[in-house]
Amino acid sequence: MSFLDGHRFGHPLDDRISEAMKKLTEHYAGLSAGMRAALDIDRTALGALSRSQHWADALTGTSARDYAALLGTGDKYRKQFEALNLAAGSIVEATAGLKASGAFSEAAGFGRRFAGIDTTTTKMSLFAGAIDVLGPGAGGSQAAYAALLGGYSTPAMLDRPYWRDPRERARYYRDQDVDDGLIDADNAATVQVLIESGVVEGRRTRAGTMTAVVEAGPVKLRIMASRPKMGAFGAIDAFENALRAFVSAKLEAVAGPNWFKQRVPGDVTTRAKGRRREAMRAGEPQLSLIHYTDLGDLIGVILRKDNWGEMFETIFDHAEWLKVDLERLNTHRRPTMHSRPIEPVQLCEIVFTIRRLVGWMERDGAWDQGWDDDI
Structure with missing residues (x-):
C-alpha cells in the first residue's frame, strides 16, 4: 500500500x-x-x-x-x-x-x-x-x-x-x-x-x-446465529459503556473534574441522581453520575450547544446523523423490543450503526480513554 x-x-x-x-x-x-x-x-x-x-x-x-x-x-x-x-x-x-x-x-x-x-x-x-x-x-x-x-x-x-x-x-x-x-x-x-x-x-x-x-470499544461482543438478540443487545450495552467513557474523557479535558456539574443538562442530571438513589437503596455501591446515564441522556449531553461546538462537532461532523444513529440503538433498549424477535434487518441496523459510530469515535486518538474506570 x-x-x-x-x-x-x-x-x-x-x-x-x-x-x-x-x-x-x-x-x-x-x-x-x-x-x-x-x-x-x-x-x-x-x-x-x-x-x-x-x-x-x-x-x-x-x-x-x-x-x-x-x-x-x-x-x-x-x-x-x-x-x-x-x-x-x-x-x-x-x-x-x-x-x-x-x-x-x-x-x-x-x-x-x-x-x-x-x-x-x-x-x-x-x-x-x-x-x-x-x-x-x-x-x-x-x-x-x-x-x-x-x-x-x-x-x-x-x-x-x-x-x-x-x-x-x-x-x-x-x-x-x-x-x-x-x-x-x-x-x-x-x-x-x-x-x-x-x-x-x-x-x-x-x-x-x-x-x-462486534467491536464496541476495547470489548468485543459475539453474536451467535442461534441467539442473535442476546448478542446484539450485549453489543449495544458495550457500546453505551464505551460512549460514556468517551464523553467523560472529552469533557473532563475541557471542563476539569467537575465537568458533569458544568456540562450536563439539568434534566439529565436529575434522572442520573434518581437512578443512583435507587441503585444505592438496592445495595449497590455509589458510582459517579455518568454511570447512571443511558444512550438517550448521552444524546443530550453531546448535542448541548457548548459541548458540541467545542468538542464533538469535529468528531461526529453532523449533529442530526449522530442523533438518528443513537436513537436507533436506544430504541432497541426499550422493554417492548425485548419481547420481540430480532430479524436480519434489525440485526444489521444494530451492527451497522455501532460500526459507523465507532468509526467516528476512532477518529479521535484517545477515544477509548477512561474505559477501565467505567466498568
Whole structure:
C-alpha cells in the first residue's frame, strides 16, 4: 500500500482518506514477509486484518464504476470509489502471504461467500470498506448504508402493526427500499454474510460454527446465529459503556473534574441522581453520575450547544446523523423490543450503526480513554 501514501485525489475528503490509508498501512506493515510476519501478529490484529481482507477480496476485480452501478450513485462519488478500489487491491496484495497461515485462516472465518445473496454481500463489503477508507461521514459510506437499509428505521416502526405479521413486515421493508437479500435471509445467513463481507470479524466456536464479533470499544461482543438478540443487545450495552467513557474523557479535558456539574443538562442530571438513589437503596455501591446515564441522556449531553461546538462537532461532523444513529440503538433498549424477535434487518441496523459510530469515535486518538474506570 506504499504507493497510496501521500496520494492526492483532488477532493475535500483528501485528508480523511490519507489518514485512513495511513492507519491501514500501519496494520499491514511488514506483511510481505508472509508467514514469518504472521507469527508476530497477535490474535486481535489478525482479526482486524482478516476483516479488512474480506471486504478487499469482495471488491477486487471490479471497478469504481461497478460500485457506483451497484449502489445507484452515478458519477457522484467517483473519486471516493476510486480510492476504495485502490485500497482493496493493495490490501489483497499485502495479505497474500498470510492466507496460508492457520491462525489467519481461523480469524478470517469460512473463507467463502454465502451462496444466494452475493449482491447483498458486495453491498456490505462496500459499506465496510468505505467506513475504513473514506470514513463514516463520506458520501460513499452513506450510499452503501442506504443501499442496504434504504429508509428503514426501527424507531419509525415501533407503533405500527407490522410486528405481528411477517408478510406485512416484508412488505414494509420493500416499501422502505431495504435490500431484498436481507429481507429474504434468516439470521444464520445474515451472521455469516456480516463476517464474509468484512463488516465484522468472525470467530469459530469449538463446535465449528461461526459467530460475528462486534467491536464496541476495547470489548468485543459475539453474536451467535442461534441467539442473535442476546448478542446484539450485549453489543449495544458495550457500546453505551464505551460512549460514556468517551464523553467523560472529552469533557473532563475541557471542563476539569467537575465537568458533569458544568456540562450536563439539568434534566439529565436529575434522572442520573434518581437512578443512583435507587441503585444505592438496592445495595449497590455509589458510582459517579455518568454511570447512571443511558444512550438517550448521552444524546443530550453531546448535542448541548457548548459541548458540541467545542468538542464533538469535529468528531461526529453532523449533529442530526449522530442523533438518528443513537436513537436507533436506544430504541432497541426499550422493554417492548425485548419481547420481540430480532430479524436480519434489525440485526444489521444494530451492527451497522455501532460500526459507523465507532468509526467516528476512532477518529479521535484517545477515544477509548477512561474505559477501565467505567466498568
